[in-house]
Amino acid sequence: MNQSLHTTVFINDENVGRLANWADVIAALTHAYAQDVTATMVPPRTMARGDGFWLRSLCAVSPSKEYMGCKLIAASPKNKKASYLISLFDQDTMRLAALIDGNRITDIRTAASSAVAVNALAADAKFKIAILGSSSVARGHLHALYATGRIESVRVYSPTPENREKFAHDFSELYGIDIEAVSSPEEAVQDSDVVVCASRSRDGGPVFKAEWLKPGMTIVSVSSTLPEQRELDVETMQRATLIVADMPEEVLHETGDALAVKAAGDDIENKIVSLGDVISKKIIARQNPDDILIYKSVGSALQDIVTAEMLLRNARTASLFQDMTESIVTIDR
The missing domain is CATH 3.30.1780.10 (ornithine cyclodeaminase, domain 1)
Structure with a gap:
């Protein structure tokens, strides 16, 4: 040998x-x-x-x-x-x-992969972003999305006022972007084109509700990667035109978001596609401007x-x- x-x-x-x-x-x-x-x-x-x-x-x-x-x-x-x-x-x-x-x-690859997905899914050349969370994951996402050159404005919500204010101040100083810290997730999401869910709630429940959806919205969900974790409510998953996943089988069978939909008696398997199929253009994710698209990531x-x-x-x-x-x-x- x-x-x-x-x-x-x-x-x-x-x-x-x-x-x-x-x-x-x-x-x-x-x-x-x-x-x-x-x-x-x-x-x-x-x-x-x-x-x-x-x-x-x-x-x-x-x-x-x-x-x-x-x-x-x-x-x-x-x-x-x-x-x-x-x-x-x-x-x-x-x-x-x-x-x-x-x-x-x-954190780097998670945020950069979300930017890859948003580049492919977002309907408009420039978009208004809502960030739910102020952790390193949320910060990474704003860094990555800024690198796409497509940000028009940003609203950020975090349950701790000091954290969201610091988040907004830091990115305003760093990039000179139009960014505002707001006092509720609803206010952050209102009129946004892209919503980044990068925070788990304190009670483990969803941080995004279907009543906030609007036609053409792209939602990024990255912080619920295990069966016991939730980030999106059942109706949001149901109303999505397409769910783009970095690991489709794991998203479908191992995330609390998808498992909750199954428990409600709905099958979303036929609308989960891989990010690779979207980027390689095997699948055209956005068929029309009003489609509601979700990018769901568990990490790959x-x-x-x-x-x-x-x-x-x-x-x-x-x-x-x-x-x-x-x-x-x-x-x-």
Whole structure:
């Protein structure tokens, strides 16, 4: 058995923050979703559960033909702790090319993928945005959507007044955009074209109600990814013309939003389509301007690996990485 040694690049959390250019990530993900990505290239995520903690793995083969990899998430909701690690392997040599701190990548790829979806789904060239939430996820979404160049105005709601006011102030200072902090989610959504739901309610119930819908609206839902989580009410899911999902099977069978619709006796399976089919133009999502479209995201390994390999390319160009003194052995077999 022959074996060889090689170095592996490590990119720490600080350098991920330096290297993450929103336009680059959106372009990389748009290109990836336009390729022929088979189900075997992005298998379902797996989760090992302990008592109050879990380990989740998300694996994917990139359509770039450069890398394949896995994101591991170790989380303890009980202790309020989590760690994220992404590994990248060379598709030709099978060598471990990089280990990357995945802490920021989750928020980056989630927001950038939403921007990819909104670019494809939003009816108008310029749109008014409602942001429900003020967390790092909500902030990432506004950064990513600003990078599309299509924002007309923004309203943000968060249940904590200080948080929403700071959110509005920070983005007004940073980008000079028309942004207003408002005192209710209804006020934020009123007259909006694109609504970003990036916050779970304190009681676990929906944060968006069907009575706020208007023709032509695009809704982004990213914060209800498990059976016990809700973000959209049943009628909103029912009234949507189409539901575009990054992982259709997981959205249908593993999110509280879809499970609540099933419990109500409705079947929405025939109107859930993949983001890849929309971006590759196999499916035209918006058939007319009045269609109500939902982008529902649970997070995909494809997003993680495509983002990570883009960061690796940028890190090598900018020399923002560390060479590990040792790596794993690659063998001939």
